[in-house]
Amino acid sequence: MRAIRSLTLLLALFAPAAFAEGLYQVEMILVRQNAVPAITSPFAPEDWSAGAPRLAKEALRPTTLDEEVARLQAGTDYTVLLHKAWQQAVGSEPVRIALGEGQEQFGHFPIEGVLSLVQARFIGAEATFWVNQLDDNGSVLRSEQFRQANSNIKRGQLTFLDGGHLALLLKVAPVGARKIPTLDPEMMEQ
Template identity: 40%
Template structure:
């Protein structure tokens, strides 16, 4: 086997792990566009299992600010969460908004990235309502798996909640 063929074979064998380590910039806006539809099941206590909790230091400058302001300005939309961060393939990241009440936050969710026939995003969010002493009373849930092309802005519609998400290099 010629040295050039060996080099090409070595490059092909090493390429998938390099792609798996690629960092994606995730931009997300979660919003309400209708009256709350509370589920009969509350958010589970282990909602963020095996996920890295996004810290304030992980936040990135958001490109969606103008879009979020337009959503918040009327027409029945209310922005609940907007975050921008970096995430690896096969990593689960937990994002939250608001003050912690026992095991839950007013808005909480997990985003998982996978490489399938393109980029697959698994989004699962809860908007929680609390009672006295921080007890969880009810939750709205958005759960959806979508295919994304890098740089594509994707709209997720689910009951009374919606999300805009983009993953780029």
């Protein structure tokens, strides 16, 4: 009997770490909030990825938040700068991915940054992105920086990270997880 209690205690201690490791579908939308004045920041550093591996083309997946993007683009309040979806492993140690969008010139992209994800009780995310204006020679003329962190992201839930004039919508869901059915609004009225 004593051995069963000890085994149960050991399982309770190690089970959360064992279930935390896994493959996740990540989708992010970087937007400019047009009503908020743009704030220029120091130029994006030469080593903007800080050694993080670039997102592999094989990891890219079809986007699922297209309706949200269409709603954002329907008005004049937001400009969608970047919309990507991919699969990656997320575990108890932070996993960093470097993302670049647009034509690369001398190591810089018009939009570049790093997203770091870690799994604990909730998912933690730390994002640093630069929106760069490049000249014809590929030199950075101006940068806008987005930097935010959130350690309370629920799996499968769309989360808004507000950085002033730049913002990030982020959804991180386990691959193969059941989708929560959406209820028909007409059925809710009955």
